[in-house]
Amino acid sequence: GNVVASSRHDRVGFWSADARGAYLPGRGADIHHPSLTRVAMDGAAATVLTGARNGEVRLWRTGKPEPRTLLPASPDGKAAAAVIALVVSADGRLAAASAGSELVVWRLEADGDVRLVAREDLGTRRVRALAFDGGNARLAAGSSDGVVQVWRTLPDGLQPESVTRSAVPSEINVIAFTPDGTHLATGAEDSTIVYWKLPLLEPVREYTEH
Secondary structure (H helix, E strand, O other), X not given: OOEEEEEEOOEEEEEEOOOOOOEOOOOOOOOEOOOEEEEEEOOXXXXXXXXXXXXXXXXXXXXXXXXXXXXXXXXXXOHHHOEEEEEEOOOOOEEEEEEOOEXXXXXXXXXXXXXXXXXXXXXXXXXXXXXXXXXXXXXXXXXXXXEXXXXXXXXOEEEEOOOOEEOOXXXXXXXXXXXXXXXXXXXXXXXXXXXXXXXXXXXXXXXXXX
């Protein structure tokens, strides 16, 4: 897409992704989420997902003044339920969130309906980064313990595709598929970047900043 989003003081702002990096006033003026921790959007910036420290996830759509709550706030408001990863597919048809020990995936229908696809309890694992491939066929996750996992996104759930492998001891903060969906890249807290071959998550290249 040609727009990037950022958050400040619990509000979302949009910026042009060209060389000028100009602020786009009005695009995110109505997106306000108390205790905001994460924001994600589709390629057209028409579908935006926001997550909060209390575990609440809201869906915002162009032309809809009010958001839809996809995950309610934790009843006790504990920080353990904080949303730490969000992703919306490029076409705006799928969304996923990691809040506390849960990984949740939704299908966003063209008519505005939202359908729950999967809700997984990952136990002690905390997902820090999420990505869909270009065809919405896979979901990848990078965790705080350096583990990478890939699932097939089915109409009614997630199917593990790859054996979970430990990439590096450091937590993974960034994850992305290549455009052709044949490889996956991860970036870790210790500045290590690993390039993986799919579907078996074979590490084929590693870069480390010294």
